[in-house]
Amino acid sequence: MLRAIDRDLWVAEQPLRYFGLSVDTRMTVIRLASSEVVVISPIQVSDGLVGELNELGTVTHIIAPNLYHYRFAAEFKVAYPAATFWATAGLRVKRPELAIDQVIEGDSSSPWDGVERLFFDGFKTLGPSGPDPLDEWVFFHGASRTLILTDTAFCFDESFPWVTQLATKLGGGYKNLSPSLLERLATTEKDRVKASAEQVLRWDFERVIMAHGSIVEQNGRQQFKRGYEQFLGCSL
Numbered sequence: 001m002l003r004a005i006d007r008d009l010w011v012a013e014q015p016l017r018y019f020g021l022s023v024d025t026r027m028t029v030i031r032l033a034s035s036e037v038v039v040i041s042p043i044q045v046s047d048g049l050v051g052e053l054n055e056l057g058t059v060t061h062i063i064a065p066n067l068y069h070y071r072f073a074a075e076f077k078v079a080y081p082a083a084t085f086w087a088t089a090g091l092r093v094k095r096p097e098l099a100i101d102q103v104i105e106g107d108s109s110s111p112w113d114g115v116e117r118l119f120f121d122g123f124k125t126l127g128p129s130g131p132d133p134l135d136e137w138v139f140f141h142g143a144s145r146t147l148i149l150t151d152t153a154f155c156f157d158e159s160f161p162w163v164t165q166l167a168t169k170l171g172g173g174y175k176n177l178s179p180s181l182l183e184r185l186a187t188t189e190k191d192r193v194k195a196s197a198e199q200v201l202r203w204d205f206e207r208v209i210m211a212h213g214s215i216v217e218q219n220g221r222q223q224f225k226r227g228y229e230q231f232l233g234c235s236l
Helices: 047-056 073-079 162-171 181-186 190-200 220-232
Strands: 003-006 009-014 025-031 036-040 058-064 084-087 115-119 124-127 130-133 137-141 146-148 207-209
Touching: 003 207, 025 047, 036 047, 058 073, 073 084, 115 190, 124 181, 130 181, 146 220, 162 181, 190 220, 207 220
Parallel strands: 036 058, 058 084, 146 207
Antiparallel strands: 003 009, 009 025, 025 036, 115 137, 124 130, 137 146
């Protein structure tokens, strides 16, 4: 199930439907220099996946990066009880039953050597009950020059069903790294989002891995900048 992307960097994917669209979902796996393994935005646990992860090293960190991508984190914690379950702070309020070990913070050195993190402030999505904060943390793996996102941008292509292609052509994110219409409608604090996007652009990344869509292998920084200028009305 794991697919190698770069040295010490893998992804695994599974089907997912959202608002009736096939969007799939992806988790990212990073092996640190210590051979500790970090799992970001976990997908469903299986014996095969656990076996492959165990071949990489020791799964020591499980990260729920925003208020939406936490569903399988508890399953991973059961599979790896010694691992630290990290989550965005708001998840303790949204899902108090989850056995979260640590909230992600940004005012200290990174707990994952070689992986930087940033809170993408002000960003929201349009949920069933209206605008909903994502409280998302984004990550930068310097060794592979990879930006790791969850729901802050999407990039769908012809590998997805035609209905998904049509929806993203109309709503954003088709062959274009950008937020979708749902985020553009929900996000009102654009100055805060602009400040977050500017901090992301300080990282020297080429590749972008997101939870939904196709991985951007080239010119990721330029595509990210263009997507946020166009859809959030920010001059970056």
